[in-house]
Amino acid sequence: MHHVAVLALDGVIPFELGIPARIFGAARDASGAPLYSVATCSLDGLPVRADADFTITVQHDASLLASADTVVIPPSHALEGIRQGAPLPDAVRDALGTVRPGTRMVAICTGAFVLAAAGLLDRRPATTHWRESDRLRRLFTGVRVDPDVLFVDDGDVLTSAGATAGIDLCLHLVRRDHGSEVAGDVARACVTPPWRDGGQAQYIRRPVPEERAGGLSATRAWALERLGEPLTLTEMAAHAGLSVRTFTRNFRAETGVSPGQWLAGQRIDLARHLLEATDLPVDAVARRAGFGTGTALRQRFRAALGVSPQNYRRTFRPVAA
Incomplete structure (x- = not known):
């Protein structure tokens, strides 16, 4: 015993x-x-x-x-x-x-x-x-x-x-x-x-942080409206009117992460929202969140959260009887 x-x-x-x-x-x-x-x-x-x-x-x-x-x-x-x-x-x-x-x-x-x-x-x-x-x-x-x-x-x-x-x-x-x-x-x-x-x-619920006025907040807001598009670092830097090097340095100073890490996190958060709030197929969620394919979304989602998109949806959006 x-x-x-x-x-x-x-x-x-x-x-x-x-x-x-x-x-x-x-x-x-x-x-x-x-x-x-x-x-x-x-x-x-x-x-x-x-x-x-x-x-x-x-x-x-x-x-x-x-x-x-x-x-x-x-x-x-x-x-x-x-x-x-x-x-x-x-x-x-x-x-x-x-x-x-x-x-x-x-x-x-x-x-x-x-x-x-x-x-x-x-x-x-x-x-x-x-x-x-x-x-x-x-x-x-x-x-x-x-x-x-x-x-x-x-x-x-x-x-x-x-x-x-x-x-x-x-x-x-x-x-x-x-x-x-x-x-x-x-x-x-x-x-x-x-x-x-x-x-x-x-x-873990990650609310969108309040953007500070000035700095690169306008570029981040611009990027959030285009998460489904294949945004590049060069395009983001150009929107801010900065060189890639200066943009990257200032972005990390404001957010604590690189532009690529921030973009990936925002896309994961958008995918989570779509899985919870809509009945869109996983492939459609992947496209809207900027992952391109369902396979890419599954790989990134599991790496970030430890579960597949399907299992995440079953947890947070149960199917009605």
């Missing part, structure tokens, strides 16, 4: 708190016997406030962590101080200090900040919710943050992106521990996909 301990900190988000019990609790062997025991604790064994209009009563205090094989840290808004650069509270640090060496440590969503503040992510790859990835990278420079993936498995330390990515991570652990058949059975019992294509990139 593999013992999973879930640490509920004050302000815990109920959805993520319940994921380990739901996923690990559904794992059974061929005879129907449970493969995991899951228990939830607070620091002192007392009820904790949820990030909702109720409190959560637990059966254990943090001494539970000392006997666990896997410790899970769900996100908690009450630890906002850590996300602002404050040190880990002494009570949390002391509780994590009782965890045995070799215990598997798992963080869901912004629970990664707790592991990072405890020094458990130093020189390790990790992820968190895409909205918080820059903050995690900035506060904990020793963490190798990957903002695009749904979860990161670094052996004995694992982290996930936000909310339902915690389901992906826990299913991955079941798969790693007991194989795909058991994980598939768990997924069917929970009515969730056993594996999701792509990563967080497909869920």
